[in-house]
Every structure is written in structure tokens, then in C-alpha cells.
Amino acid sequence: MPVLTFANTKGGAGKTTAVLLVATELARLGLRVAVLDADPQRWISCWHQQLGKNCPERLQVVPYVSAANLEREIKRWQPTVDIVLLDLPGARSPLIAQAMGHSDYVLIPAQGSAMDAQGAANVIDLLYYLEDKAGIRIPHSVVLTRINPIITTRALQGVKALLSEKKVHLLSTPIVERAAFRDVFSCGETLYTMDERNVSNLGRAQENAQMLGNEVLERLIRYRMIGMTPAPGHDQAARLVA
Numbered sequence: 232m233p234v235l236t237f238a239n240t241k242g243g244a245g246k247t248t249a250v251l252l253v254a255t256e257l258a259r260l261g262l263r264v265a266v267l268d269a270d271p272q273r274w275i276s277c278w279h280q281q282l283g284k285n286c287p288e289r290l291q292v293v294p295y296v297s298a299a300n301l302e303r304e305i306k307r308w309q310p311t312v313d314i315v316l317l318d319l320p321g322a323r324s325p326l327i328a329q330a331m332g333h334s335d336y337v338l339i340p341a342q343g344s345a346m347d348a349q350g351a352a353n354v355i356d357l358l359y360y361l362e363d364k365a366g367i368r369i370p371h372s373v374v375l376t377r378i379n380p381i382i383t384t385r386a387l388q389g390v391k392a393l394l395s396e397k398k399v400h401l402l403s404t405p406i407v408e409r410a411a412f413r414d415v416f417s418c419g420e421t422l423y424t425m426d427e428r429n430v431s432n433l434g435r436a437q438e439n440a441q442m443l444g445n446e447v448l449e450r451l452i453r454y455r456m457i458g459m460t461p462a463p464g465h466d467q468a469a470r471l472v473a
């Protein structure tokens with residue numbers, strides 16, 4: 232089953248938040264998802280622990296993944312789930328190159344800023360290097376994060392222009408800056424367990440996450456990483472591709 236890795240060598244790019252949202256939405260769409268937490272800071276593992284019984288049934292989070300056990304954990308989970316998601320540490324680390332070698336698809340979360348774009352470019356350079364030296368071509372897309380829903384900044388326009396010039400695929404759904412996305416993370420909630428009275432624009436955040444989940448699933452289907460006829464229990468995914 233495919234391994235979808237989230238990478239950007241810059242910390243704070245929104246990787247873990249993107250992993251959390253995509254994992255939750257894919258599980259809601261009927262896929263069995265395992266998230267491997269390879270960040271020593273263990274953010275997503277702590278989120279999962281706090282979530283407890285509110286965790287979507289089909290979602291599992293595996294803590295303490297490192298260079299030493301990455302391959303073993305991927306092999307352990309691949310047979311029993313529909314997709315493995317990998318959350319990497321923020322900073323440049325040898326683990327990134329190792330993880331790329333095991334990935335079927337790489338998502339590169341980046342804020343619309345030059346520094347994040349540089350962190351994204353480091354990952355893209357690594358992917359081109361793998362293609363050049365080893366003939367391994369790994370599909371990849373940038374997903375813009377923490378985007379202001381109202382204003383398009385010049386920095387963001389610059390990042391978009393650069394991606395298009397370099398012919399890097401950009402997901403059409405950005406992750407908007409929302410209190411709900413910050414709170415799911417820090418309060419150990421999902422967008423569907425939160426109380427809408429306490430979080431502004433929760434409905435919009437849910438809509439954003441669902442569009443993102445659908446777009447990622449469509450890419451996985453397009454790359455034939457997920458079958459067109461999902462197994463029983465995958466009704467929503469089946470409907471989505473119908």
C-alpha cells in the first residue's frame with residue numbers, strides 16, 4: 232500500500248497539521264490509515280493520545296519511528312492498511328532522504344513565504360537527485376498552508392509563480408489559516424469533535440479539510456496507488472470516484 236510522505240526542511244511549514252487533516256479525512260472517506268510519527272518531538276503522537284476514543288476508527292498513529300526502524304515499520308503496516316502517512320521532523324535530517332526512498336508520493340506543505348519555498352525547494356532538489364542518480368521518479372505536489380482566506384500576498388504570488396515556472400505540481404486546495412486547525416492540534420480534537428460554539432468558522436475549516444482529503448484521494452487514484460473500486464466499507468471513496 233502506498234506511502235505518502237510529508238516533507239519540508241523548514242520547521243513550522245505546517246507539515247504535521249497537514250498530516251493530521253489528510254489522515255483524518257482519508258479515514259473518514261473509508262481508508263485504513265497508519266501515520267508513522269518520525270518527528271522526535273512526537274506532536275502527532277501526543278495529539279492521537281489526547282484524542283483517545285474520539286480517534287476515527289480507521290486511523291492509527293505509530294510513535295517513535297526513526298532512521299533505525301523506518302523500513303521495518305513501513306513493512307509492518309503496509310499489509311494491513313490502505314495507506315501509510317509519514318510525518319518527518321522539521322529540520323534537515325538524513326531521515327528525509329531515507330524516507331524519500333520509501334515514498335510513493337510526497338506532499339510538500341509550504342507557507343507562501345520565501346523561507347518555506349526554500350525548504351520546499353530542498354525537498355524537490357532531493358527528488359530530482361533521486362531521479363537523476365537512481366532513476367526513481369516519485370510523484371510530488373506542493374500544498375500551500377496557512378493561507379489568508381481573504382488576501383493574496385505578493386510573497387504568495389511569487390511562490391506560485393516560481394512553482395509554475397519550475398513545473399512543480401500544486402494542489403488546488405490550500406490549507407487556510409484557521410483557528411480550528413490550530414486548536415485541533417493543541418486541544419487533542421478532530422474537526423468533528425469540536426464544539427462549533429467555541430471555534431470560529433468550524434464549518435469552513437471542515438469544508439477546507441474535506442476538499443483537501445478529496446483532492447489527495449483523487450491524486451492517489453490517478454497514480455493508481457489506491458484502487459478504483461475500494462473494498463467494502465469504503466463507500467464514500469467509491470462514491471467520490473464514481
Ligand SMILES: Nc1ncnc2c1ncn2[C@@H]1O[C@H](COP(=O)(O)OP(=O)(O)O)[C@@H](O)[C@H]1O
Binds near residue numbers: 244247321377
Ligand atoms: N492552517 C493553519 N491554521 C492555523 N494554524 C496553523 C495552520 N497550520 C499550522 N498551524 C500552526 O503552526 C504551527 C506549526 O505547524 P506544524 O503543522 O506543527 O508545522 P511543522 O510540522 O511543519 O513543523 C503549529 O502551532 C500549528 O498549530
Ligand SMILES: [Mg+2]
Binds near residue numbers: 246248274321
Ligand atoms: Mg511537525
